[in-house]
Amino acid sequence: MSGSRSGAGEFRAPRFTDSVALIAGREITVRLRSKAFLISTGVLMLAVLASVVLGSMFGGQSEPAKVAVVGSAAEAVAGNEQLEAVPVDDEAAGEALLRDGEVEAVILPEASDPAGVTVVALDQQPTGVVQALSLRPAVELLEPAAVDPMLAYFIAFGFGIVFFMSAITFGTTIAQSVVEEKQTRIIEILLSTVSARELLTGKVIGNSVLAFGQILAIAGLAILGLVLTGQRLLLGALGASVVWFVVFFAIGFIMIAALYAATAAMVSRAEDIGSVTSPVMMLVMIPYFLVVFFFDDPAVLAIMSYVPFSAPVGMPVRIFLGQVEWWEPLVSLLILVATTVVALAIGDRIYRNSLLRTGSRVKLAEALRG
Structure with a gap:
């Protein structure tokens, strides 16, 4: 040096x-x-x-699935963290979004169905959306974990x-x-x-x-x-x-x-x-x-x-x-x-x-x- x-x-x-x-x-x-x-x-x-x-x-940190909702079907999606509701005027508008790939399914109000809604998909059954809509009992944790x-x-x-x-x-x-x-x-x-x-x-x-x-x-x-x-x-x-x-x-x-x-x-x-x-x-x-x-x-x-x-x-x-x-x-x-x-x-x-x-x-x- x-x-x-x-x-x-x-x-x-x-x-x-x-x-x-x-x-x-x-x-x-x-x-x-x-x-x-x-x-x-x-x-x-x-x-x-x-x-x-x-x-x-x-970890279950995936983004919520986007679904088109028609009329009163929005109530079935409200508050569901696994689904992101995209309001549309009618079924045709929802199907248009579905075919464009912007939503995974269309949720329609159906009085005759026990769940109160009908799920419309393109070519495959939307398992994630169906599971998110399924009725689940309330769970209470005595010592809930933050993570x-x-x-x-x-x-x-x-x-x-x-x-x-x-x-x-x-x-x-x-x-x-x-x-x-x-x-x-x-x-x-x-x-x-x-x-x-x-x-x-x-x-x-x-x-x-x-x-x-x-x-x-x-x-x-x-x-x-x-x-x-x-x-x-x-x-x-x-x-x-x-x-x-x-x-x-x-x-x-x-x-x-x-x-x-x-x-x-x-x-x-x-x-x-x-x-x-x-x-x-x-x-x-x-x-x-x-x-x-x-x-x-x-x-x-x-x-x-x-x-x-x-x-x-x-x-x-x-x-x-x-x-x-x-x-x-x-x-x-x-x-x-x-x-x-x-x-x-x-x-x-x-x-x-x-x-x-x-x-x-x-x-x-x-x-x-x-």
């Missing part, structure tokens, strides 16, 4: 921001050229798309798998990069031109940008999937939780990335990465399993939403389920920010004190003491 020429013709060392930007840019370029990264991103997007499709199948349990499961699973896969993928990438630089002794050359803090900051920022971009792409894909599958009602309910997930993830990933880099700096062989990064990996895996198995437990979700490592998953799920007060996401975010600052300070100290030490694994106490 070369310095810049000053006005007097002398070279000066690059600024902290210049070094960080260069390192971050290198991290981004290398990852974008990696087939493993591109494949893992594709798999993650397919998982999210599958979650959206399954939510459409089990369909199956839909809640898929939403919780979606947030959990996205956080888990992104954190593991990029965290492992950072760890492998740190050990590779130590193992090949490239780190000694790098530290002759940049400081350990600049190197760590560049790695964290570069991979955080990639992770954040991946999350935005996944969010965009999920929104597109919801629109195409006719789940606009779900999209409106999911909007706030997706925004909060992106915010929590952006901060939470910085914390995780710093810990991955710091713990990886304690070893000099690729074979030892798993042993030192396993505690961090567990902190990422636990929220995933908790939200999958306890998505319907308000007490567990409430605890998760305030624990920094699980807040990026727990809080958005609670927001979607309508279990939070307006101030709770802000308090949880402040706790996460404070924890991230502490994690960055500890990670920076471990990273700087372990980076040039080769051979056997550096003990945590020694890395902290320096």
